Amino acid sequence: MEETAIPDPGLPPAPGAEQYPSLALANSAVALPGGHRVDxxxxxxGANEWLTERGLAPVEIGMREMCAKQLHFLREQVRALFAARVAGLxxxxxALSAVNDALVRVPTAPLLRWDDKTGPYRAAPHPTSQIVDHALATLAxxxxxxxxxxxxxRLTACGSPPCNRYLLRHGRRHWCSTRCGDRARAARAYARRGGAA
Structure with missing residues (x-):
């Protein structure tokens, strides 16, 4: 499959991806017609920008290749869990271990802090060195x-090959976008015409 450098395939977020960042993570690598793939x-x-757009990292954290690979790895494990859930397997x-490992990387409860002037308060730890760990824990x-x-x-895979995105189904809709729905309907119509001939 050919990897393309286009960061945005022009698809709207799949239904549910705005509510669940993990669904957006799973859909951050998209298979397109013609054997193309956008990551x-x-x-x-690109990983830095993706995290920033979702409020999981500050702008320009200077993401390193190793950190981006950790995000890729978590994406593949989340996709494996979604695929198992959709298939009933x-x-x-x-995949379970990877998600659980990401969950326990950082404290999730706000810690007690103390300001000399205002006294005690609670705040989540977010040191610069743990930004990616926090993002991974949040996504997991x-x-x-x-x-x-x-x-x-309602979790399902897009029903329009070669699309590999996941979505939360609404009614009978099994497509992640209008584009995929149109492609699936066109393929069915083509198959009917071919069968009639």
């Missing part, structure tokens, strides 16, 4: 929340 996390700068132990927690919520019943 929004394909470069450290047991989850791969490695979101995936766990989605998979254990009632919305998990």
């Amino acid at each position: 929004q996390l394909g470069t450290p700068a 047991p989850a791969l132990p490695a 927690a979101d995936a766990a929340d989605l998979l254990t919520s009632s919305d998990a019943e």
Whole structure:
């Protein structure tokens, strides 16, 4: 499959991706017709931009290749868990371990802090050295929340090959976008015409 440098495939977010950042993470690598693939996390700068757009990292944190690879790895594990859920199959132990490892990387509870002038307050730790760990933990927690919520019943894969995005189904809609729906309807119409001939 050919990797393209275009960071945005021009597709709107799949239904549910604005509510669940983990769904957006799973959909950050998109298979397109013609054997093309767009990876929004394909470069450290792209990964930085993707995290910044979702409020998971400050602008220009100077993402390194190693950190971008950690994000890629988590994406593949989340995709594996979503695929297992959609297919009704047991989850791969490695995918579960990866998500759980990301969950426990950083404290999730706000810690007690003390200001000399105003006194005690609670704040989540967010030192610069742990920005990516916080982002990974947040995305892993979101995936766990989605998979254990009632919305998990609506989780499905886009029904328009070669698209590989996931979405939360609304009614009978099984497509992540109007473009994919149009492509699936056109393919069905073409198959009917070919069968009639």
